[in-house]
Amino acid sequence: MDAFETLGIARTFALNVKEVEQRFRDLSRATHPDRFADKSPAERRAAAERTVALNEAFRAVRDPMTRVLALLSAAGRPLEETARAEPALLMEIMELREAVDDARSQGRSAEALVDRVASRVADEESTLREAFDGTAFPPENSLLDRAYLAGVRLKYLYRLRDELDEI
Amino acid sequence: MGLLQIFDPSAKPTPVGIDLGTTNSLVAWVSDGEPTSILDCDDDPIVPSVVAFLPDGQTIVGKEALAYLYSQPSETIVSVKRYMGRGHNDAETARERGYHFAPMREGQANVVRFVVHGREVTPVEVSSLILKELKRRAEEKLGSVSGAVITVPAYFDDAQRQATKDAARLAGLEVLRLVNEPTAAALAYGIGTQRTRGTYAVYDLGGGTFDITVLSLDDGVFQVRSTGGDSQLGGDDMDRAVALAMLAQAGETEPFSQANWRAAMIEARRVKHELTDRPASTFALSLGQREFAHELTREAFDALILPVVERTGPACRRALKDAGIKPAELDGVVLVGGSTRVPLVRAYVKKLFEHEPLTDIDPDQVVALGAAVQADILGGTQQNDALIVDVLPLSLGVETMGGIVEKIIARNSTIPCARAQQFTTYADGQTGFDIHVVQGERELARDCRSLARFTLRGLKAQTAGAARLMVTFRVDENAMLTVSAKDEATGLEQSVEVVPSYGLSDEDVEQMLMDSYEHAEEDLKLRQLTERIVEAEQVISATHKALDKDGDLLDEDERAELDGALRALADSIASRDSEGIRLRTEALDRASVPLAERRMNRAMREAMKGRTVESVEGDVAHARGVDAHVSDHAQRRES
Numbered sequence: 001m002d003a004f005e006t007l008g009i010a011r012t013f014a015l016n017v018k019e020v021e022q023r024f025r026d027l028s029r030a031t032h033p034d035r036f037a038d039k040s041p042a043e044r045r046a047a048a049e050r051t052v053a054l055n056e057a058f059r060a061v062r063d064p065m066t067r068v069l070a071l072l073s074a075a076g077r078p079l080e081e082t083a084r085a086e087p088a089l090l091m092e093i094m095e096l097r098e099a100v101d102d103a104r105s106q107g108r109s110a111e112a113l114v115d116r117v118a119s120r121v122a123d124e125e126s127t128l129r130e131a132f133d134g135t136a137f138p139p140e141n142s143l144l145d146r147a148y149l150a151g152v153r154l155k156y157l158y159r160l161r162d163e164l165d166e167i
Numbered sequence: 168m169g170l171l172q173i174f175d176p177s178a179k180p181t182p183v184g185i186d187l188g189t190t191n192s193l194v195a196w197v198s199d200g201e202p203t204s205i206l207d208c209d210d211d212p213i214v215p216s217v218v219a220f221l222p223d224g225q226t227i228v229g230k231e232a233l234a235y236l237y238s239q240p241s242e243t244i245v246s247v248k249r250y251m252g253r254g255h256n257d258a259e260t261a262r263e264r265g266y267h268f269a270p271m272r273e274g275q276a277n278v279v280r281f282v283v284h285g286r287e288v289t290p291v292e293v294s295s296l297i298l299k300e301l302k303r304r305a306e307e308k309l310g311s312v313s314g315a316v317i318t319v320p321a322y323f324d325d326a327q328r329q330a331t332k333d334a335a336r337l338a339g340l341e342v343l344r345l346v347n348e349p350t351a352a353a354l355a356y357g358i359g360t361q362r363t364r365g366t367y368a369v370y371d372l373g374g375g376t377f378d379i380t381v382l383s384l385d386d387g388v389f390q391v392r393s394t395g396g397d398s399q400l401g402g403d404d405m406d407r408a409v410a411l412a413m414l415a416q417a418g419e420t421e422p423f424s425q426a427n428w429r430a431a432m433i434e435a436r437r438v439k440h441e442l443t444d445r446p447a448s449t450f451a452l453s454l455g456q457r458e459f460a461h462e463l464t465r466e467a468f469d470a471l472i473l474p475v476v477e478r479t480g481p482a483c484r485r486a487l488k489d490a491g492i493k494p495a496e497l498d499g500v501v502l503v504g505g506s507t508r509v510p511l512v513r514a515y516v517k518k519l520f521e522h523e524p525l526t527d528i529d530p531d532q533v534v535a536l537g538a539a540v541q542a543d544i545l546g547g548t549q550q551n552d553a554l555i556v557d558v559l560p561l562s563l564g565v566e567t568m569g570g571i572v573e574k575i576i577a578r579n580s581t582i583p584c585a586r587a588q589q590f591t592t593y594a595d596g597q598t599g600f601d602i603h604v605v606q607g608e609r610e611l612a613r614d615c616r617s618l619a620r621f622t623l624r625g626l627k628a629q630t631a632g633a634a635r636l637m638v639t640f641r642v643d644e645n646a647m648l649t650v651s652a653k654d655e656a657t658g659l660e661q662s663v664e665v666v667p668s669y670g671l672s673d674e675d676v677e678q679m680l681m682d683s684y685e686h687a688e689e690d691l692k693l694r695q696l697t698e699r700i701v702e703a704e705q706v707i708s709a710t711h712k713a714l715d716k717d718g719d720l721l722d723e724d725e726r727a728e729l730d731g732a733l734r735a736l737a738d739s740i741a742s743r744d745s746e747g748i749r750l751r752t753e754a755l756d757r758a759s760v761p762l763a764e765r766r767m768n769r770a771m772r773e774a775m776k777g778r779t780v781e782s783v784e785g786d787v788a789h790a791r792g793v794d795a796h797v798s799d800h801a802q803r804r805e806s
Contacts, residue, residue: 008775021386022386023775025386025387025388026774026775027771027774027775028388028554028556029387029554029774030770030771030773030774031767031770031771031774032554032556033583033644034544034545034554034555034644035554037343037545037546038546038705038709039709039712039713039763040706040709040710040713040755040756040759040763041706041756042756042757042759042760042762042763043709043713043759043763043766043767045763046760046763046764046766046767047767048583048643050767050771051583052583052584052585052641055580055581055582055583055584056584056585056586058581059580059581059584
């Protein structure tokens with residue numbers, strides 16, 4: 001049972017986090033151990049396990065990166081821990097990072113660079129939507145291959161974006 | 168037969184809320200929907216968190232113990248909370264407070280031990296005496312107490328929470344839940360029950376500690392967005408500033424005699440209280456042979472304490488920044504702690520947070536009252552729809568090569584939660600390994616709080632990296648950790664030997680419990696029988712209720728089995744057969760698993776009705792537990 005099934009939602013990349021959160025809350029309200037304080041130990045255990053599974057599931061789908069991981073796993077193509085992006089992308093990311101450092105140390109705005117990262121992220125995300133937001137799950141192989149590559153790239157791009165946000 | 172009285176089934180036991188504070192402690196309950204503190208014979212709700220150990224072995228708790236502060240300062244323990252879950256080598260322990268500490272001995276748990284009249288007591292024992300006093304008060308008023316919600320600071324780590332639980336156990340109190348103090352304060356204001364979302368600052372200025380917490384509440388889920396504070400700042404600092412000024416005005420110069428200083432501190436406190444609702448007050452000092460009296464205006468007082476109050480500013484601003492929120496975006500500010508009665512503090516908070524702070528509830532009682540609200544939700548009779556969920560306050564991780572911390576569960580994860588981590592051997596023929604669990608946000612293990620070391624043994628000797636061990640870290644609703652391990656190759660559960668870095672082992676606590684009974688053996692047996700009967704009756708009643716409501720979920724055979732288990736347990740209770748009750752309670756538990764699982768599925772299906780999420784698919788009827796979930800996840804990662 002994957003995170004999407006646990007929450008009773010479709011396996012898609014684009015999702016309305018607010019709606020899913022509402023679903024998560026509704027389910028939590030039904031399963032939280034606090035609701036079972038006066039019930040039998042068997043029910044208390046069952047409640048605790050469901051709640052843990054729900055918390056894990058929501059954590060997995062809420063964040064786009066972990067959502068990608070969950071989708072790829074569910075589609076039978078889990079992202080390898082050792083998967084590396086192609087050299088060209090690694091190079092691009094290094095250059096971007098340096099450019100941002102330079103701009104900031106010289107007091108220039110890094111806005112344009114931040115936008116560039118955002119647009120690269122958007123490109124990869126649209127590939128994922130194409131692969132996972134159609135009707136068939138798992139998607140056909142060629143789509144899945146592209147989605148896998150997008151997942152690898154996003155690992156780097158999301159990290160870079162977070163770093164830029166933090167500064 | 169004090170024990171039987173506690174479990175007297177004819178008296179309806181009441182759940183209570185307890186604020187186990189650094190300076191003061193309180194106990195409260197919900198009476199007709201209204202949280203209320205339990206008062207002593209002088210109508211005072213406060214029990215000072217002070218325990219005096221007398222030479223004859225007697226202990227005195229609370230107001231009466233304060234008298235011993237001067238006559239035997241090192242045997243009268245104040246602020247014991249500062250030592251909870253702390254070890255010998257902690258900065259907090261080293262701070263000069265005039266106590267005698269026992270040296271750490273080989274093979275002993277790393278906990279602080281106060282030496283009082285030649286005997287050693289741990290902070291857990293001292294706290295348990297305070298809790299016993301609170302329990303005694305509650306029982307006097309309510310007849311019997313069914314369990315307690317106890318509050319702890321939001322930043323309390325696992326060891327400190329465990330110490331608090333141990334203290335409750337020693338005091339004979341069942342802990343319904345440990346709740347974060349700021350969460351409790353918010354609950355007292357109906358935040359979480361009447362209001363379901365918003366972001367709140369909780370400003371807690373006590374006698375000797377200052378805490379600031381930014382909480383967000385989203386549909387009943389409390390999240391600690393940031394915490395900060397100063398563990399050495401509080402109302403006592405105001406008293407000191409005022410006392411200094413008074414003595415200077417009286418022409419006294421440093422060093423002051425102990426008697427003069429003490430007199431000035433007491434007078435400073437009195438004047439502070441008086442100036443809360445008056446523009447001016449007069450102080451009077453007896454200095455040796457002479458008397459000195461003078462007026463102190465609110466204005467002059469404010470000028471004296473302003474530096475103290477302003478010291479809370481940086482932590483507040485940092486907390487807001489950490490939470491990523493501007494003052495104007497807050498939905499409210501809750502005041503906690505007696506020192507927030509001072510008008511200057513209220514004015515300062517208002518300016519700082521750009522909000523009129525919430526002050527309707529007595530700031531000394533607000534935490535205990537909130538704990539009572541939570542106790543009522545958890546153990547009360549009326550059906551309350553509120554669900555209060557907290558998050559893990561500090562990240563949990565394990566030490567890896569080079570002393571680097573690998574985070575297993577990040578802070579602010581909604582609890583309860585569980586996460587599995589795979590470990591493998593690094594040497595040929597290795598049959599076990601040690602895992603060091605730490606808590607904190609820093610990168611290096613030595614900068615984090617050491618929680619425990621786990622030793623896993625009994626692996627099959629293989630080449631390095633061949634063995635795979637799945638270690639599952641679980642955090643329960645109290646933000647407390649348990650660990651289990653499974654050998655992936657054999658599917659066998661591994662024994663996990665836990666050596667807590669700080670705090671007492673289970674055996675230590677058990678021994679302390681034994682020591683506290685005069686006729687340990689007999690008492691323990693009787694206590695055990697009584698506890699088993701109470702538990703068994705609860706299970707029987709819960710099972711009957713479940714059957715009445717959802718009996719249709721079982722087929723005839725399952726129903727017959729459950730009915731049989733129910734009858735067998737009832738027979739054992741009737742014959743007061745302690746061991747039989749234990750065994751048959753377990754049997755009933757096993758027989759009720761199918762019913763429990765199906766009822767959960769039904770509840771989840773019900774919860775999904777009414778609201779639709781786009782293109783719902785999957786059937787929750789196949790929901791399994793976390794173990795399956797976690798191992799699936801791991802397998803997928805592996806493959």
